Amino acid sequence: MSDPLTEVVRLLQPRAVFANLISGKGNWAVRYARYGRPGFCIVLEGGALLAVDGHAPIAIAAGDFVLLPTTPAFTMSSFVPAPPVFIDPDLVPGGQGELRHGDQDGPPDMRSLGGAFVFDGADSGLLVSLLPAVVHVRGSQRLVQLVQMVGEEYAERKPGSEFMLSRLVEMLLVEALRSGTAVTAPPGLLRGLGDERLAVALKQMHAHIDRSWTVAQLAKEAALSRSAFFDRFTRAVGIAPMEYLLAWRMEIAKDLLRRDELSVAEIAERVGYGSASAFSIAFSRQVGRSPSRYARAQPETSDNR
Known part of the structure; x- marks a missing residue:
């Protein structure tokens, strides 16, 4: 029998349009302007505080995956924040090395991979209709493994990495969709599949x-x-x-x-x-x-x- 969730992801044809390694040490904060398109964050090491406009702040830690279907303005910071650095996501290219916030020397307290999806197929409104405004997935061993693979693939950039990353992004998106329960998902396909x-x-x-x-x-x-x-x-x-x-x-x-x-x-x-x-x-x-x-x-x- 057909799997509607698989069909939706295939129809969207997701890939990462850009992504950057982001790290922080000491007391730091970075404020991103509204992006309006699907964005994601994968925490590779340590932890931070994520405050999305209109939602209570959440603590994110290694292995966590956050998906923002419409990416409103948000702040990411250390647990003791500092005055924020302001960033316009439309002006940040991908693949520009590691962006370090706070103390510039020594190993970071937090490292993450942050970026945005682009869909080669259906309009991103299809994704927005399936998910809550903030998807935070934690405690999934499968997700931890996928996050680790994304981090390794992005860092090593071996031949075929673009293909590998696009497939891994698809799997991450499926896990995010699976995380939506009949209780947390808005009215839509996910809630229907939960019944x-x-x-x-x-x-x-x-x-x-x-x-x-x-x-x-x-x-x-x-x-x-x-x-x-x-x-x-x-x-x-x-x-x-x-x-x-x-x-x-x-x-x-x-x-x-x-x-x-x-x-x-x-x-x-x-x-x-x-x-x-x-x-x-x-x-x-x-x-x-x-x-x-x-x-x-x-x-x-x-x-x-």
Whole structure:
């Protein structure tokens, strides 16, 4: 059966657009302006205090992974902070060596890898819809191993490191998504997958996107009455079942159009429409432009993995 979480990550096609090693010693603080795109921090050694605007400060330690889907302004500091150094993330290039804050001599009290994701596929709004504003994952042995591998790969820069880092970033993102529980996740796919009844229906929708589903059929998959399923799905996922199915079909269709490997009629059949015209009408209403206009607007260098 299809795994919706895997499909989402594949559709996003995440990679690290830039990353820098950041370290601190003594009393220090650094203040980052709002970035607006997905950012992350992997703590390699020691610990620090992270204060994201609008959220209570959190202590981060070696092995921790923090994901900020929209990266608001934040401050990172020692546990006894100093006056902050202000940084505009839009002006910080990646791969510029280690950025040291506080005392410049001696081994650091904290080392981390901080950077930002770029998505070669779907819009990052898909990620934002799945996660809380601050994702802090700790205490996971699998995560610790991934963090260590990212740190080693980034430091050693062996042949093939760009490919390795992109795959590791994908795995880190999956672990972050997995960390979202039915309690902490906002309404969306993650909360739906946290409900064992709804998860069955969601997996069936993803596995058979071309099927002419009805609410009654999906309710039967979830072993719920039609009305109970509709209400439970809408509360957990944030939209009605047929709205969710339409939105996911359009995400798949956009991905296929970006790849430029199938005709509009073939894509229509792939995502469950009986004709190219019916698909084109639905796509235009949902996306705001026709399938052919959407395909023409894609960069020629688009990743066709």
